[in-house]
Amino acid sequence: MDFKRKCGVKVFVSTCSMQINMPANQATLNRLEVVLARLETVAVKLGIDSPAKRGHVQSSADILSLVERLEAAADKIEQQSSGGVGSGKIVEFYDEFLGGKLKTFFKLSDELGGDVKSQVDLVKKLFQAQREFLGKASSTKMPPNDKIAAMIQPTVQLRQEVEAFRDRNRKSQFFNHLSAVSEGTEALLWVGAPGKPDIFVRDRKDGAVFFTNRVLKDFKQNPKHAEWAHSYIAALVELQRYCKEFHPIGVSWAAE
Numbered sequence: 001m002d003f004k005r006k007c008g009v010k011v012f013v014s015t016c017s018m019q020i021n022m023p024a025n026q027a028t029l030n031r032l033e034v035v036l037a038r039l040e041t042v043a044v045k046l047g048i049d050s051p052a053k054r055g056h057v058q059s060s061a062d063i064l065s066l067v068e069r070l071e072a073a074a075d076k077i078e079q080q081s082s083g084g085v086g087s088g089k090i091v092e093f094y095d096e097f098l099g100g101k102l103k104t105f106f107k108l109s110d111e112l113g114g115d116v117k118s119q120v121d122l123v124k125k126l127f128q129a130q131r132e133f134l135g136k137a138s139s140t141k142m143p144p145n146d147k148i149a150a151m152i153q154p155t156v157q158l159r160q161e162v163e164a165f166r167d168r169n170r171k172s173q174f175f176n177h178l179s180a181v182s183e184g185t186e187a188l189l190w191v192g193a194p195g196k197p198d199i200f201v202r203d204r205k206d207g208a209v210f211f212t213n214r215v216l217k218d219f220k221q222n223p224k225h226a227e228w229a230h231s232y233i234a235a236l237v238e239l240q241r242y243c244k245e246f247h248p249i250g251v252s253w254a255a256e
Helices: 026-045 062-082 087-099 103-112 114-137 145-151 152-166 177-191 197-218 222-248
Strands: 002-006 011-015
Touching: 087 103, 087 114, 087 222, 103 114, 103 222, 114 145, 114 152, 114 177, 145 152, 152 177, 177 197, 177 222, 197 222
Parallel strands: none
Antiparallel strands: 002 011
């Protein structure tokens, strides 16, 4: 540790290059080693790097090496969360997602027509709004929280419209369809939710399954409705996979 005097006031100065002269508490060093091991394990799971060779901390040089390794692991994980792997391709692969099971779901919704088509027309706009957000994120450094909130507002607004459509049509013969869509589209709020996006999407998908099961029961004589229900859940599963691969710990913003 070191103190410098500035205008008569002691100021604490900490740098990685400082010479460590006082003995460190071994228990604390052991805890740091454990933290480092956890960070390096996360880095490996994210495909960032292989773990550095570990050794027992005994000297001042060992302590400095430990600090450098901690900083390196933290830097790699921060890079991953702010862009890192795949940030330049997040829109390209989102487009692949849009052209998969979701496209089939949209087609079947158009064929069912009525309230289902009307609600899913809003859903199409919702996914497009999310695509536009991801396009901005892929070329933008992570902004302050208030700016992020403004960027995801179109997604939030359209999601509310999808839910409001369901609420206005409670007497519809397709109410379970509308409820499944409403519950499932909450998954698109992963862009502003805490925690891991793929887990957030998975939980909302499970909520949609409750209502698609009712659709399967109520329309078991009509295979078109069964295909519609299965395609919707399959689309949410694909969204979950997309988030897990390209946004493992949050929205992948452009690298610094």
